[in-house]
Amino acid sequence: MPETKPVLMQGNEACAEGAISAGVRFYAGYPITPSTEVAERMAVRLPDIGGVFIQMEDEIASMAAVIGASIGGMRTLTATSGPGFSLKQENIGYAIMAEIPCVIVNVQRMGPSTGVPTAPSQGDVMQARWGTHGDHPVIVFSPASVYETYYLTVAAVNLSQKLRQPIILLLDEVIGHMREKVTIPKGSKLMVEKASDKVPADWKPYDDKGLTPLVPFGFGHYYHVTGLFHDQYGFPTGDPQQVERSLDRIHEKLEKYRDEVALTNYIGHKEPRVVIVTYGCTVRSARAVVKKAYWNNRQPVGLLSLQTLWPFPDKEVQEIAKKADVVIVPEMNMGQIIGEVERHVKGEAEVIPLNRYDGEMISPEQISDIMGRWLS
Amino acid sequence: MPHIWCPGCGNGIVTAALVRAIERADYDQRDVVIVSGIGCSSRAAGYLNFNTLHTTHGRALAFATGLKMARPELKLFVIMGDGDCSAIGGNHFIHSARRNIDLNAIVVNNHIYGMTGGQHSPLTPIGKKATTAPRGTLEREFNLLELARGAGATFGARGNAAQPRQLEQLITRGANHKGFSIVEALSPCPIAYGRRNKLGGPVDMMKELKENSISTERAAGKEESELKGKTITGVIFNYDEPEYAAEYYHSIGKDIPVKSSG
Numbered sequence: 001m002p003e004t005k006p007v008l009m010q011g012n013e014a015c016a017e018g019a020i021s022a023g024v025r026f027y028a029g030y031p032i033t034p035s036t037e038v039a040e041r042m043a044v045r046l047p048d049i050g051g052v053f054i055q056m057e058d059e060i061a062s063m064a065a066v067i068g069a070s071i072g073g074m075r076t077l078t079a080t081s082g083p084g085f086s087l088k089q090e091n092i093g094y095a096i097m098a099e100i101p102c103v104i105v106n107v108q109r110m111g112p113s114t115g116v117p118t119a120p121s122q123g124d125v126m127q128a129r130w131g132t133h134g135d136h137p138v139i140v141f142s143p144a145s146v147y148e149t150y151y152l153t154v155a156a157v158n159l160s161q162k163l164r165q166p167i168i169l170l171l172d173e174v175i176g177h178m179r180e181k182v183t184i185p186k187g188s189k190l191m192v193e194k195a196s197d198k199v200p201a202d203w204k205p206y207d208d209k210g211l212t213p214l215v216p217f218g219f220g221h222y223y224h225v226t227g228l229f230h231d232q233y234g235f236p237t238g239d240p241q242q243v244e245r246s247l248d249r250i251h252e253k254l255e256k257y258r259d260e261v262a263l264t265n266y267i268g269h270k271e272p273r274v275v276i277v278t279y280g281c282t283v284r285s286a287r288a289v290v291k292k293a294y295w296n297n298r299q300p301v302g303l304l305s306l307q308t309l310w311p312f313p314d315k316e317v318q319e320i321a322k323k324a325d326v327v328i329v330p331e332m333n334m335g336q337i338i339g340e341v342e343r344h345v346k347g348e349a350e351v352i353p354l355n356r357y358d359g360e361m362i363s364p365e366q367i368s369d370i371m372g373r374w375l376s
Numbered sequence: 377m378p379h380i381w382c383p384g385c386g387n388g389i390v391t392a393a394l395v396r397a398i399e400r401a402d403y404d405q406r407d408v409v410i411v412s413g414i415g416c417s418s419r420a421a422g423y424l425n426f427n428t429l430h431t432t433h434g435r436a437l438a439f440a441t442g443l444k445m446a447r448p449e450l451k452l453f454v455i456m457g458d459g460d461c462s463a464i465g466g467n468h469f470i471h472s473a474r475r476n477i478d479l480n481a482i483v484v485n486n487h488i489y490g491m492t493g494g495q496h497s498p499l500t501p502i503g504k505k506a507t508t509a510p511r512g513t514l515e516r517e518f519n520l521l522e523l524a525r526g527a528g529a530t531f532g533a534r535g536n537a538a539q540p541r542q543l544e545q546l547i548t549r550g551a552n553h554k555g556f557s558i559v560e561a562l563s564p565c566p567i568a569y570g571r572r573n574k575l576g577g578p579v580d581m582m583k584e585l586k587e588n589s590i591s592t593e594r595a596a597g598k599e600e601s602e603l604k605g606k607t608i609t610g611v612i613f614n615y616d617e618p619e620y621a622a623e624y625y626h627s628i629g630k631d632i633p634v635k636s637s638g
Contacts, residue, residue, distance in 0.1 A: 026446055047628045052445045054624075057471035061438035064431065064468075068411075068442025071429060072450070076442075094432050217427035217443065218450050220406040224422050226430035235422055236430075 006183045011175040012079075014146045014182050015105055016041035018153030019077045021190040024103070025051035026074040028065035030058055030084060033117045034173045035107035038079035059084035063091035063104070070100045071225060073216030075157055079105035082124055083114065085131070092166055093132030094227045096250065098234075099164040099206065101214065103156045106168060107176040108280075110359045119359030120173035122280050125336040128168050129310050135247060137254045139163075139261055140310040142170045144283035146180035152263075152307060154190045159261065163253050164214055170309065172332070174281035174361060204232040208245065211253050254311055262313040266320065268294045268302025274374050275324040275349075277317060277341055279306040281361060282330050288364040289371060299375060309337060314344045321345040326374045330354035330362045380419055382490075384570075384578025386537030386563030390484050391420040393540045393561075394453060397547035401451075407635055408451050411440040413465060415457035416491045417484035417563070434464030437472045440479050448621040448632045451480075451551065458485040459497035462518050466498075473529035473556050477620040480550050481558040483520060486565035494568035505572045521612045524558045530615040531557035534608065537564060538585040542609060549611060555619045562589075562607065 009017070016038050019027075027042040029035075039055070046053040052069065056062040059080055066076040080088060085106040095102055108124045110116035128140045141156055143149040149171060156167040199215055205223045206212070215221045224234035229243045237243065254261065268275075268290050276286045283305040293299040304320050306313055321327055327349045329338040335353050342351045354370055356362045381387050398408055408426045412418035414433035421428040431439040440454045461469055461483045472479060488506060489495040496506035496513045499520060503512045521532040531553040535543035543561055550557035564570060564581035575581050592610035595603055625632050 026442070028442060050628060050630055052624065054441070054445055056438065056441070057467050060435060061441070061468055061471070064435040064438035065442030065445070068429070068439035068444075069446035070442075071439075072443045072446030074446040090432055091435065216447075217409050217429070218406060218447055222405075222425055222427055224428045224430065226422065227432060228430070 004183045009182045011146045011149045012037035014150040018150040022154040022157035024075040024077045026069040026076040028054050028062040032081045032084045035079040035081045059087035063088040066102045077103045081109045082111045089131040095166040096136045098225050101160040104168050107171040116359045122332040137251050138310045140168045142279040172280045263307035264313045264316045265305045269300045272302035273300040274326045275302045276328045277304045278330050285364045289367045312340045321349040324349045326350045328352045382567045384566040387417045389537040390561045393543040396544045400548045401551045412455040413460035415460045417457045437468040453480045458499035459489045462498040470527035473527035475620040476555040483560050486563045488569035490568045530555035530617045532612045534560045536562035536585045538582045
């Protein structure tokens with residue numbers, strides 16, 4: 001077992017540290033509340049370990065610089081909040097299309113627009129899914145603690161490299177600014193594999209046969225990178241067959257690795273009557289309620305927390321909904337993931353919303369009130 | 377070679393000048409990266425046998441900044457059109473100049489958005505017509521090189537598609553310059569700009585480009601009245617200032633390899 005040491009850390013700092021542990025050596029960003037601590041931590045840490053920190057002129061440039069650095073072979077990260085996340089969308093789509101790995105952190109704040117910059121919210125769930133134009137696959141993680149932030153950041157960086165797919169970390173203001181104990185494995189390698197220029201002679205950047213590693217620029221493998229639909233070598237095409245194949249290609253890799261990507265956690269009764277499905281900081285209130293109801297009082301309740309929001313953990317939700325009568329979906333928005341829950345529950349259970357959008361967390365009392373009504 | 381450019385377009389000439397300049401600069405093929413934005417001229421990237429990066433509209437310099445910082449040993453040429461660079465990409469343009477990062481910007485200025493069919497750009501001369509300025513634009517144009525100089529660029533030159541040898545020399549000098557360099561390449565667009573403004577055919581437009589330009593050497597010592605209506609070509613400014621990527625790597629105690637490894 002590697003030597004471990006517990007440290008007290010903020011969610012945003014844990015995100016930066018997780019990225020560094022996973023080999024991120026390039027950060028480009030633009031200041032925005034409540035994500036700025038990620039940039040500040042990176043600005044202190046990266047120069048000491050031979051990495052690059054650069055504050056760009058705007059959010060769009062930060063996203064572009066991160067993609068550029070990834071093409072150069074570096075592991076990269078950028079962090080922002082709602083307004084900046086909106087600005088980054090076009091280039092996020094580019095990275096998805098061109099299959100350039102990178103991690104985008106959105107520490108959500110209350111919107112729309114400038115909103116309440118310091119108030120927590122979970123209002124960007126659908127923007128994370130559909131923010132950029134066109135049919136595109138996305139991977140979105142949403143941690144519920146500082147500890148989870150650290151490990152999901154590590155997972156995001158590694159999966160992003162493996163799948164050549166940008167990954168979005170959807171934090172919320174509560175998780176980003178909260179301080180908690182994190183146990184970081186000392187001296188252990190959390191990196192899966194390094195980008196390599198050693199590839200088979202017949203390497204193609206967008207091989208029809210499936211996933212191929214990205215060979216960084218500057219190693220004598222000449223190819224084109226574009227946001228246009230492209231052939232196996234990256235060159236633009238408008239041929240309907242190739243266009244369709246190209247779009248299938250970027251979706252298929254997520255389907256193939258679905259089980260590695262869709263992460264959930266269930267606690268509670270084996271045959272629950274009432275199940276809570278939630279994510280991010282709302283998990284914390286729900287956990288308090290379920291712990292009390294199930295562990296202390298043996299009531300038939302459970303909590304399915306979603307670490308992965310997209311691709312939506314459909315199987316896991318279906319499975320639990322078959323057992324339950326009622327699925328409660330608390331969210332700090334006007335109802336976003338609930339549509340997806342309903343779509344997959346398919347009437348197997350009653351789906352009940354619990355929404356709060358005044359810039360305050362959903363309290364355990366709010367959840368236990370609504371749960372109690374369905375238990376009695 | 378099949379390409380998307382119209383007959384009479386100057387993009388091919390500028391692209392050829394760039395390729396010859398890379399040869400003149402004696403760079404290894406594997407060290408060269410061509411970055412481009414969106415627009416007619418930016419499609420040049422896809423026609424060149426290097427590592428080529430065709431980015432989003434206006435953002436070529438921002439992508440290039442990330443790549444240069446990650447791999448400072450690479451030689452980056454950034455092809456942009458006038459609208460791409462000075463309108464949607466204006467912010468990245470001035471900040472790349474301010475940082476004095478070692479990128480070689482080549483701005484193909486045909487005074488119009490060609491790919492979308494002829495809308496006015498910030499480099500369309502006042503009074504000229506465009507589909508979105510059917511009565512002639514009322515907007516004043518940028519002086520792109522003075523904008524770059526003011527923002528902190530350390531090398532600025534202007535050439536044109538009618539004088540490709542000079543253009544090739546200017547791009548080579550820009551490449552050899554340590555810091556942010558910009559070469560503005562004036563180029564004819566007979567289809568989307570010339571026709572609407574009754575500037576004649578491709579040959580007339582080429583002729584006019586050549587006749588209206590005067591080199592910095594010849595312009596020196598001439599009265600302002602004599603230079604009226606003339607476009608000055610050649611190296612407009614050239615300063616020696618610290619380059620950003622080199623300064624950054626020096627500050628973290630890391631050496632920049634002379635050539636890429638592998």
